Amino acid sequence: MRYLCSLYYKNKHIMKSLAEQVKVSAAKAFQSLFPEANVQENDILVNETKPEFKGDYTIVLFPFVKSLRQNPVALGNALGAWLVDNNELFTAHETVSGFLNLSVSDAYWSTFLSDYTLDTDTKDTSLSDKKVMVEYSSPNTNKPLHLGHLRNNFLGNAVAGIVAAAGAEVTKTCVVNDRGVHICKSMIAWQLFANGATPQSEGIKGDHFVGDYYVQFNDEYKRQIKELVAGGMEEKQAEQEAPIMKATQQMLVDWEAGKPEVMSLWNTMNSWVYEGFDTTYKAIGSTFDKIYYESNTYLLGKDLVEEGLAKGVFYQKEDGSVWIDLTTDGLDEKLVRRKDGTSVYITQDIGLAVEKQKEYGIEESIYVVGDEQNYHFKVLKLICQKLGLPAADGIYHLSYGMVELPTGKMKSREGTVVDADDLVAEMVRLAQEQTEAAGKTEGFSTEELAALYEMIGLGALKFYLLRVEPKKKMIFNPEESIDLHGFTATFIQYAHARICSVLRKTGYQATTVALDTHDIFPEEKALLVQLEQYPAILQQAAAELNPAALCNYSFKLAQAFNSFYDKCSIANAESAAKKQLRSEIASLTAKTLKHGLGLLGIGVPEKM
């Protein structure tokens, strides 16, 4: 075996990606052949060679043609010859128009398979031990979670996993909106209509139970407005005068005053909701290291208003309200304290940002929140920066687009909101239905089948919601989401199960013996090329906070495996050496798929 390790970082275990190695080598070639041009690594563009050409990696020559006054073919030939002569990584070169196609030595892959480790090579040194907080989910305690929350939860959990895998120290948090007018609405409706009913007495999940009263509030509110308008009142006035609304506002005042009956009802109803949420979170795999409640945090940031005034960052209007002028930053004037001295939403967010920083010493704070709050977070960060808060620069709003249905937006008024619990249950049911229809239930116990259906159903749902880039809005097509073919988690899970099945049958054992990678098959190499790119993809996903990149990669890897599987038999390989090589490749593929989907919160079965 030829020695290739000089190409790796000597002092770190982390291996340099093949594409990076090509860049480094090419830069050396340039330095040697054209020292006066001073070409740096980052000036060189390296792509995977298109399948219709011979080679593995391609250097684009056009950028250098002019400055070096060389014609592209001559330049390519010179560089290619130098690389093949001076670097054992390359075995052949060919220049086609302005592209230098380089063939990588078969022996490289043997080194790769023996040196590569999934856990350490995926680490990104720029993130190592960085303290990162991911805030996500953040529900209101007046209604159950819906499809939009699922995208948020899956995103938050996946991003936390990806960033942690890349080396960061991650704290997952959730800010529960457990107070305010909307909470009082459910409470009032319960007082009026429930006759003491509880989730237990009605046999309804707690969050749904409370959500039903929130709906009832709105029905009654509308009815009362109609009645008042019929009696000759203006609509605007009716909205304010409706008795149920007045009662709600009074309740909010009582809550803030800490009136015992109100606090007691509030505690009871919230506990019902939390019980329901716990079930949902458990089902979808959302976990949190720290939960903040707005009832505890809503007064935070008040002292910062005084500080801001003293610093001259804020100013006071004649009526006593406090503002910040952001017009020079292209934004508007923003209120930070009402004239009655109470604080507004953004004020507590400023306070909470400081609180998080104090408590956890975080350097990056990622907020997974829908894109309708883009403006809010822009303002939040700007204010924190102007106040000179240590938490300011680390604020990052991971903004994601709304989930829409093929019929348009989800509207609670029209009853088109897709409930999270219902959807999860439906996906699992469909997984069962399709597994049974395919006749793939043999050899499983009842418990194993239940676990499998959950893995498939939930996996399909998570993948479907994660495969689209976060910032883009997405269409949730129920028919498409239950499809278990093509660009889905099921496809990837299936590839994993196939690998496990083959390796079980062949009695695969990991080997430390050097693998023979001479005369490597195209399907074998294609798979190795994909596998080699995993650390780079993971680091990219972490840098972009983009789980979709991992979805795309995992699918491509599974696709490459399926082609390999079709063409290259493991059990009946041409030779013992081929069998061992293919087993190693297949094993690493399974590990990589499991690792990648695991970060997305998706499990992979060993048989299905």
Added chain:
RNA sequence: GGAUCGGUAGCUCAGCUGGAUAGAGCAUCAGCCUUCUAAGCUGAGGGUCAUUGGUUCGAAUCCAAUCCGAUUCACCA
């Protein structure tokens, strides 16, 4: 009106730090199960990359304008 984001195949989406003939999946059509799991593989058809102009050796990608869609600009949260 200002700001921000999006517009790529019939549908859902990749590709966007400029690079070879723009890619997947679904759907449609045609093949492949006496051999490791056919939830799979192989192939075909399908495109004015919203429009127009600019930058350059080269633009889906960068810039400008326009059109369409969404969000936002509360003493709400």
